[in-house]
Amino acid sequence: MTAKALIFDVDGTLAETEEVHRAAFNQTFQESGMDWDWSVHDYTSLLETTGGKERMRRHRDDLAKVFPDDEKIVALHKIKTEIYAKILSEGGIQLRPGVADLIRNARNAGVKVAVATTTSRENVDALCQSCWGYAGVDVFDVIAAGDEVDLKKPAPDVFLLALRRLDLLAEDVIAFEDSLNGLRSALAAGIKTLVTPSMYTAHQNFAGAVRVLPDLSEKNLPKELNF
Ligand code: XBP
Numbered sequence: 047m048t049a050k051a052l053i054f055d056v057d058g059t060l061a062e063t064e065e066v067h068r069a070a071f072n073q074t075f076q077e078s079g080m081d082w083d084w085s086v087h088d089y090t091s092l093l094e095t096t097g098g099k100e101r102m103r104r105h106r107d108d109l110a111k112v113f114p115d116d117e118k119i120v121a122l123h124k125i126k127t128e129i130y131a132k133i134l135s136e137g138g139i140q141l142r143p144g145v146a147d148l149i150r151n152a153r154n155a156g157v158k159v160a161v162a163t164t165t166s167r168e169n170v171d172a173l174c175q176s177c178w179g180y181a182g183v184d185v186f187d188v189i190a191a192g193d194e195v196d197l198k199k200p201a202p203d204v205f206l207l208a209l210r211r212l213d214l215l216a217e218d219v220i221a222f223e224d225s226l227n228g229l230r231s232a233l234a235a236g237i238k239t240l241v242t243p244s245m246y247t248a249h250q251n252f253a254g255a256v257r258v259l260p261d262l263s264e265k266n267l268p269k270e271l272n273f
Pocket residue numbers: 055056057058064067095096097098099162163164165166169192199225227228
């Protein structure tokens with residue numbers, strides 16, 4: 047399983063950020079005078095829809111409402127992104143075990159590291175600043191974000207974009223994902239994928255993954271990834 051690059055999902059894989067996203071959504075709803083308030087249970091099911099705007103549209107449609115309309119959802123999502131960045135800037139999150147070492151060791155060994163995420167580049171930067179103290183481009187060689195592609199995960203688009211930017215083939219890389227939508231996306235791009243389930247995805251079935259690991263600590267990694 048030798049690789050020229052590692053491609054990481056962000057939410058749930060680098061850190062348990064979905065709890066921060068959920069808090070940011072709920073604060074947005076409250077500040078906007080809405081009665082939406084997503085519990086962990088609600089959010090587990092809502093996460094089947096990737097992307098924050100798409101998730102809000104789905105919730106509105108589930109309620110069979112017309113408000114908030116799509117334009118309002120774009121405005122709500124802007125507020126949510128600001129709140130998310132603020133929570134992270136206050137030190138609201140830590141990387142999952144093994145992530146920092148794996149990324150540092152890979153780079154030191156000349157293996158490239160990339161991101162393929164549903165969230166925005168803005169949110170990747172907020173996480174990198176909070177956890178590494180650097181912008182995303184200083185932590186990763188390549189960033190491919192959800193707002194840069196036509197179709198979000200489980201479509202392969204964001205992984206294909208990461209491969210193009212790395213100038214590598216699918217067979218040259220390994221992906222790291224925490225969710226079934228992410229696994230499907232990476233597999234559809236033809237990429238071998240390791241899964242580290244997160245708090246919202248532990249119940250999912252990861253058939254097709256090369257490994258399912260509790261986390262990315264050195265002791266759990268296949269020897270080819272102990273750089
Ligand atoms: C993560 C997501 C994202 C975040 C919110 O999926 O679906 O939508 O929940 O981010 P993955 P935005 O980990 O598979 O990439 O609100 O910026 O869309």
